[in-house]
Amino acid sequence: MTQPVNPADIHNTILAQQKAEDRKKLAINTVFIAILLVAPFVLYPVFLMKILCFALFAVAFNLLFGFTGLLSFGHAAFLATGGYTTGYLLSQHSGLTTELGILAGTLVATVLGLAFALLSIRRQGIYFAMVTLALSQLVFFFYVQSPFTGGEDGMHGIPRGELFGLISLEDNHNMYYFVLAVFIACYVLVQRVVSSPFGQVLRAIKQNEPRAVSLGYNVDRHKVLAFVISAALAGLAGSLKSVVFQLASLNDAHWHMSGEVILMTLVGGMGTLLGPVVGATFVVNVEYQLSQGPLRDWVDPILGGIFVLTVLAFRNGIVGEIQKFVRRNLG
Amino acid sequence: MTMIFGVPLAVLSGQLLIGVINGAFYALLSLGLAVIFGLLKIINFAHGAMYMLGAMATVILFDALGVNYWVALFLAPLLVGVFGMLVEYFLLRRIAGQDHIYSLLLTFGIALLVQGVLTNLYGVSGLRYAMPDMFKGGINLGFMFLPYYRAWVIGVALLVCFGTWFMIEKTKLGAYLRAGTEDAQLMQGFGVNVPLLVSLTYGFGVMLAAFAGVLAAPIYSVTPVMGSHILIVVFAVVVIGGMGSIGGAIITGVLMGVIEGLTKTFYPPASSAVIFLVMVVVLMVRPTGLFGKEA
Amino acid sequence: MTEAYVLETRNLVKEFKGFVAVNDVNLKIRQGDIHALIGPNGAGKTTVFNLLTKFLIPTRGQILYKGEDITALKSATIARRGVVRSFQISAVFPHMTALENIRVALQSFEGNSYRFWQSGRRLNRLNERAMELLDAVGLTEFANTTTVELAYGRKRALELATTLAMEPDVLLLDEPTQGMGTEDVERVVALVRKAAEGRTVLMVEHNLSVVSKLCDRITVLAQGAVLTEGDYATVSADPRVREVYMGTESSGERGAAPSVPEAAS
Amino acid sequence: MTHASNREYEQLRISGLHAFYGESHILHGIDLVVHRGELVTLLGRNGAGRSTTLKAIMNMVGRRTGSIMVNGEETMACAPHHIARLGVGYCPEHRGIFSSLNVQENLTLPPVVRSGGMSLEEIYTMFPNLYERRFSQGTKLSGGEQQMLAMARILRTGANMLLLDEITEGLAPVIVEKLGDVLVALKNKGLTIVLVEQNFHFAAPLADRHYVVEHGQIVEEIRADELSAKQSVLDSYLGV
Amino acid sequence: DISDNTIKIGYLADMSGTYRDLAGPNGLAALNMAVEDFGGKVNGAKIEVVSADDRNSPDVASSTVRRWLENDDVDLVAGLVASSVSIAVSDILEENDKLGIVSGSAASSITNEHCTPNHIHYVYDTYPLANGTASAVVKEGGKSWFILTADYAFGHALESDVTRVVEANGGEVIGTLRHPFPTPDFSSFILQAQASGADVVALANAGADTTNAINTASEFGITQSGQTLAALLLFLTDVHALGVEAAQGIQLTTGWYWDMNDETRAWSDRFMEKTGVRPTMVHAGIYSSTLQYLKAVEATGSDDAQTVRKHMMETPINDMFAKNGRIRADGRMVHDMYLAEVKTPAESKSEWDLYKILRTIPADEAYRPLSESKCPLVSSK
C-alpha cells in the first residue's frame, strides 16, 4: 500500500539536487584552478607541464573508457601522432606559430581517430580493445620505420617558438600558462560533453546498448563521435607535450603508453571527471620520484605493486574511493 | 631450381616448416591464455611473466641443484603452476566478478613485479642454458637442416595442445569449467567447488606457459624480460582465433607462425606488424575472431 | 487494401542452422487493435518480434509497415519510424535513475543527441513528461532511485514506461506482465489499455486473463506457424489451441480462484 | 520411517535472518521452519525479499547474519557448494542457463548430490521441447524453454529440498499444469519444496503452508486449511 | 672557482630495462670508484653523486636532467645509454651550458649531426665497431657478406658502415635482411642467411637480438656449414650469457677488455669485489671518463663546463682504459679499439675468461675521420 506521492514534489527535489551539484562542481573547479595557477611558483614548471599533458591524455581516454564504456588499447597512437606531427611541422617550417603547429597535430590525430573509429567501432568489448591495439601497433611500426620520426633516436630540438607569433614560449612560465589554459579549456569541455545531451546518450549506450538501439539511437555514430573527440584531445596532449619537452619519441607510440593511460585512469578513478587528472599526477610523480631515489633500480616492481594494491584495495580509484567515502559518511 | 616469387622452393619449404615450429610455440602460449580467458575471464597479462618464470626456473634449477632438462620439463611448470595458484588464491580471487579490465591491471602489476625482482637478481643479459646432449645436432631434410630440438618442440607442443583441447571440450570437467565461467555462483550453488576449480584452472593455464618456457630455455635467450616481448603477439593470436576458443587458439597459433614465417621470407620488415594486420582484417570480417562464438 | 493493416508480414521465415523457428508466417495487424500473439513455449513469438524490429534478419519473406516494405531497414530506423518494442528480459539502463531512463527515451525526439557542447540541463524540460509516464506506471516515488536497486517487477514497469515514451505508432510488448505482482498486473493492464488509444499494440502474453481482457484479436503460433487467428472467444474455443497451449483449465484463465482473481503468471 | 515422523523432521529452520546487498539491508529477521516432505510457498509483493531469502539460504547474497539450519546443521559458515551437497537444489529466478553448453550439457551439468533423482529419459518425457532442442545452445532456447530447463536440471541431482523461484514464469498454461503435477509427484516422493510464486492460483492447491513476506520479514503464516478464513488478510498483503 | 664548493655528478642510466647490465647500477659503482680515487674531494670541494633511472625514456630523462641542471646545480651528467636519451640530454646540456659524458650509447650521430659543445662521447660508437670487425674479417678471406640488420636507425647505421668497409676492402655484400626489433626467434632469418651461401653472416643488431641470433646460428650449425659469424656489437655480458659453447669463434670489436694487462686486471678485481661481475667496456669507460673529468677540475680549479672540456681536450688520456686517448673537437673520444675473438670452451679457463685479443686497431684507423664529420663544431675550428 503505497503512500500517495506528489510528482511535483519529487521533481522539485531532483531539481534542487541538480543545483547543489552544479554549485559543488563550480566550487571544486575553482579550487582546482586556483591551485594550478600558483603551482609553478612552488613546483618545477616543466614537471608540472608534464603532469598536465598526461592529465589531459588521461582525461581524453576516460571520456571514451569511463563514460562510453569503450576500452581503447591504442590511445598511444594519437598521443604520438599529435607529437610527431606538431614536432615535424614546427621543426621544418620556422614561420609556423606554435599554436598552429599544435592545431595541426591535433587535427591529424583527429583524422587518425576517425579512421580508427570507423575500423573498430562495430567490434564489442575485448575485441574492440584488441582492434585498437592492433591498429596502434601498425601505427607504431610505421613510426619506427619512417625517417621523419628519427626512429628510436627520436625527434629532437623541436622549437617552442612563439604563441601567436608574439609571446615567447621559451620561457617556462609562459609555456606553463599556455599549457594550463589549453588544459582547463579541454577539461571544461569534457565536463560539458559528459553532462550534455550527447553525454546522456553515451551513458545509456554504456549501460545497455541494445536498449539504446531500440530507442532509436544510432549507437555506432555516437560512439564514433566520442572516439573522435577523445582521439583529438589525446592528440592535443601529444602536441603540447612535444612542444614542452621539445622532443617526440617512440615511447609515446608504444603500447606500454596505452597501458599507462589505463593505469592512470584507473588509479585516479575511471568514470569520474577529476580521477584521470589525479591518476596522471600520481603515476607521473611516483615514477619520477622513485627513479631519482634510493629505490631507483626497483621502479618497475614498485609500480607493479601499486597496481596490484590499487586493484585489490581501492578499485574505484583515488577519486572514486573519496567520493564513496563522502557519500557514505556525509551524504 | 623451382622459384616462387623469386624464392627457391627449397628455401620456402624450410620457411614453412620453421613457421609451423614457431606456430607450435604460439599455440602452446596462446592456449594457456585462451584457457584462462575463456574459462576465468581473466585477461592474463602475467602470461608472459609465467613463460619467463618457466624458462628461468629451468636454468636456476639446473645451476643450483643440477636438475636436468627432463625433470625440469615437469618440475618447472609444476612450480610455476603452484605459484599461479597462490597468485589466484591471494590476489585474483579478490576481484572475481569485476570487470575484465581489473584482471588485466592486476596481472600486469604482477608481471611488472615478478619481472622487476628477477631483473634485479639476475640482470637482463640472460642466463645460459646448454642444449641437452641428446638434442644436439639435427637431420638434413634436403631442403633444410632441422635441429633435433625443433622437431621435439613441434611434436610435444602439439601433443600438449591437443590433450588440453580434449580435456576442456570433451570432458565433464571441461563442462564444469565452461559453466563456471558464466555463472560461478550458480555452479557453486549446484555443489561444485568452484573456487578450487578456478585455482586449478589458473594454475593449469600458467603451467602451459611455463612449459613453453622450459621448451624455450635451450634455444632462446633466457632473460627476465623474455616474456614481455612475446606477450602481445600471443594476445593477438588468441584474439584472431576468437577469445576463449580453445581449438581456435591452437589452430590460429600454428597459422600465425606460418604467416609470420612467410612474411619473414618475402618482406621481413613487416614480420612483426603482419600479425596485427591479420588481426584487423580478421576482425573486420569476423567480429569475434576466426573461431569465436558469435556474441 | 493493405492500407487497413498497419503492420503486415508476408511469408516470413526464420531458420537457425536448419531449425525453422518461424515458418511462413503471415500476420496482419489492423490499425488501432490490441493484437496478441500467443502460443506454447518455443513457438516463435519472440523470434517474430525480433524479426519485426530487425534484431534478427529474416531468412525469407517481407515485412510491411503502413504498406511500405521495411524489410531492409535497420533497427534504429524502424524504431524512429514508430515501431518500438519492449524486451522479454528486462532492459533498462541500470545506473541511471528511473527519471533518467525515461528521459533517454524522450530525448531521442529532441534531435540533440549529438550536441556534445550543450548543457545537460536542457534535458530538464523533458522532466514533466517523464514524471507523467512514471506516475502512470506507479513509479513516481522511485523517480530518483537508481534502477539497479529496483525490484524486478518495477524494472519491468519502468521499461514499459520507457517504451511508451517513444510515442510509438505500433507498440510491441513481449510479456509485459511477466514477473509482476497482482497489483502491478492490474496497473499494466490499465496502462496498456490507455496506451493503446490511438495506436496499435502487438503483444506476447502468457497470462490469459490479461489477453482476454485486453485483446481485440489473437494469433496463435505453434511450432513456428500460425495455428489459428480470431478473437478470444473463437480462439479459446478451438480444441487445437486448448491442446497445445491452454491445457485443460476450463476457463483458460489462471487465477480463476474466486477470491484471488488474476494472479499473474 | 513413517510418514508422520517425516513430517516432524525439520528440514529447514531459519531464525533471525538478515541479509544485505552491499549497503542495502534487504532481509530484516526472517524466521521460518519447513518440515520434511512439506511444500511451503513464500508470497509477497515485488521486492518483498522472497528471492533474497532463497539466495540467502544458498549463501549467495552479500552478507548474512542469523541462523540457517539445513537438516539440523548450521550453514551460516558454509560455502554454497557445501550447502548444495546437503541436498539442496536451487532454481534461480533468472534461470541461469549456460550459453557455452548445449541443452543436454546444461541438463547434466549439476552434480548428483544424492541418489534418487530423475533420469534423463524421465525428464525428456516430461519436457519434450527440451528433447527436441537438446543439441542447441542453452541460451538459444525460447524464454519458456529456458525456464523448463532450469527446473529440469535440478530434478536430476536427487536433491531432497528444492528452492524454486518463480518457476511458472513465462510458461504456457499447459506446461504450468504439467509442472503442478510434477510438484505433486515430488512431494509424494517425500521431497521438501520451498516455492516462491506470483501465480497464486498455481501455488494454492499444492502448498501445505504459505508464508507472507513483506519488507524482508515474515508477516503472516497461513496453513492450507486456513486459506479461506484468512483470505482477506492475504488479499490485503498482496495488494489485490 | 667551484660553485657551492661541491662537484655534483649526476649518473643517469637505464637501471632496470634492456641496457641495465652493460651500464646500470654497476656503472654507478664504477663511477663511485673514480670518486673514491679522489678521496671524495677535489681541490677541497666535496664530490657528490646523484643518480637516476632514465627508464629509457627521453621524457623522463629530460625532466630529470633539467631539474638537475636548473635546480640542483649538477655539474656533470654521466652514464647515458639509450641514444634517444643521450641526444635529448645533450640538447638540455647545451641550453644550460653544462657538461655531459656519454658512455653507453652506440649511435655515431651523437658526435656527428647531434654534436654540441657540451658533451663528450667516450667509449665506442658504431663506426669503429663496423670498421674493426669488417675489415679484419674481409682481410682474413671473408669476401662475400650477408648482413642481418635490426630494422631501426642503429641497425641501419651499422649496416651502411659495414657495407662501406667491406666494399672498400674488396669484399662484397651479397644480401641484407632487415629484421624487426625485437625478434624473439631468428630461425627463419638464420635459414635465409644459410641459404645465401655467403662467407660471412654479420649481425648488425644488439642485446637480446644478437644473443638470440647467435644461439640460433649455433643450433642450426651455421659455422659447421663453413660460414663465419660476425657480431658487430657484443658486450662482455652478452657473451657471458651466451656461453663460450654457443659463442665460440665469433669475432667482434671492443673498446676495452678486462683481461688485457695487469692494470686492467687490477681495476677489474676491484670492480668485481664491489659488484660480483667483471666490467664491460662501458663500466670501464664510465670510470675512466669520470676520473679524467675530476682531473680536469683539479687542474683548472673550475667546474665551468667549457673550461673543463677545453682542458680535457688538451690533455691526452692515459689510464687503465685508454692509452693516448684524446677528445676531438666534435666531442668524440678516440682511442685504440681491439679486435677480439670469443674463446673456445677448451681455451676458456674461467667464467669470465671469454676473449682473446687478436689485434689492436689504432685510434685513427678506428673512428670516423673528422674530415667526414657533419658536426658544425668541426668546420668552425
Ligand SMILES: Nc1ncnc2c1ncn2[C@@H]1O[C@H](COP(=O)(O)OP(=O)(O)OP(=O)(O)O)[C@@H](O)[C@H]1O
Ligand atoms: N538464436 C537462435 N538460435 C537457434 N535457435 C533459436 C534461436 N532463437 C530462438 N531459437 C529457437 O527458436 C524457437 C522459437 O523461439 P522463441 O524465442 O521465438 O519462442 P517463443 O515463442 O518466444 O517462446 P516463449 O514463450 O517460451 O518465450 C525455440 O525453439 C528456440 O529454441
Ligand SMILES: Nc1ncnc2c1ncn2[C@@H]1O[C@H](COP(=O)(O)OP(=O)(O)OP(=O)(O)O)[C@@H](O)[C@H]1O
Ligand atoms: N543484487 C542486488 N543489489 C541490490 N539490491 C538488490 C539486489 N537484488 C535485489 N535487491 C533488492 O532487494 C529487495 C528484495 O528483492 P527480491 O528479489 O528478494 O524481491 P522479491 O520478493 O523476490 O520480488 P520480485 O517479485 O521482484 O522477484 C528489492 O528491493 C531489490 O531492489
Ligand SMILES: [Mg+2]
Ligand atoms: Mg519468448
Ligand SMILES: [Mg+2]
Ligand atoms: Mg523474486
